[in-house]
Amino acid sequence: MYVNDCPKNSVSCIARFLHRFSFQPFKENPLLGPSSFTLQKMGALDVNKVIHRHQGWRLITCMWLHGGVFHLLANMLGILVIGIRLEQGFGFVLVGLLFIISGFGGSLLSALFIQSNISVGASGALFGLLGGMLSELITNWSIYDNKRQALFILVVVIVINLVVGILPHVDNFAHIGGFLTGFLLGFVFFIRPQFGWVNQQYAPVEYSPSQSQAKPKFKKYQCILLVLSLIILIVGLSVGLVALLRGVDANDHCSWCHYLSCIPTSKWSCRTQAAYCLSNQLGNQLNITCSSNRKSSIYHIQDPTNSQIQQLCTQLCA
Secondary structure, rough: OOOOOOOHHHOOOOHHHHHHHOOOOOOOOOOOOOOOOHHHHOEEEEEEEHHHOOOOOOOHHHHOOOOOOHHHHHHHHHHHHHHHHHHHHHHHHHHHHHHHHHHHHHHHHHHOOOOOOOOOOOHHHHHHHHHHHHHHHOOOOOOOOOHHHHHHHHHHHHHHHHOOOOOOOOOOOHHHHHHHHHHHHHHHHHHOOOOHHHHHHHHHHHHOOOOOOOOOOOOOHHHHHHHHHHHHHHHHHHHHHHHHHOOOOOOOOOOHHHHHOOOOOOOOOOOOOOOEEEEEEEEOOOEEEEEEOOOOOEEEEOOOOHHHHHHHHHHOOO
16 A cells, blocks of 8 residues: 555545555445555556566566455455464465465466456455365365365355356356366365374384285375376466467357356446546646546546546546
8 A cells, every 4th residue: 555655646535644654545445445546557467468578577566456445355354264274284485385376376367368357366366275175075085074064165165256256247167267277276285194004103023013914105196186186287378478479369159158257137237348538627727538438527636646646537437
């Protein structure tokens, strides 16, 4: 918010007593946060900059940015609920790696399908934790009690969250990409030894099984899932990254895939348009007209900057 400096760049701000830490008006950002221009400046996912300005780092930095206070609190609550259980079982290193790689996978899929808007947030990484929980349950199936009940509850939670993603202004491609990445990584990071192997490690020497009777550390299906997941993950991320850097728009190769992120109804539209305005400065009066809805407004600003004009345009077209 320090970089955003709302009082300097906007006519109206929320909590103006915070001075440059105040928030953009709700009409521009209902999540109680900065402007889209500031988010873009700080490292939001902007496909145009990734492709044409070689700023691939935005695929990572965007997951550490949030649209506002409400967006941040929602993601932190989800990470707190899901992340604690995984971290207690597997440690912060593996869970942290899964979180970051899943966020990258979510950003990559989002960039391939949604190329007109900027994107921020850790939702893809959060869905990666959900995917990791699901694959952990599957690969360690034999060691759990009440596993069918746990599987049912987990699948219901995942489905509900993915269905919510079909609402407008929600980047469901980041959710799907993060979930798939985390699901595959879970077979690699969260594999547990079977009970028989653990018991025989602590058995006295006289009771230790012979070489022919000794149980392997992992079951055969666990090893198969690990190898297959690792291959699919490496190939998928590599192909996706190469396609993105070559400027491929995945919608050209999948005409129905856009419905995975938003389904239009009579209540809302899935079309998002960038805000374009015509501006005219006369003395200290700035006249701005939105090209999409033809709304016009006059602001009393002396020598406005381009960022100020763009933010006022965004408010007017919202």
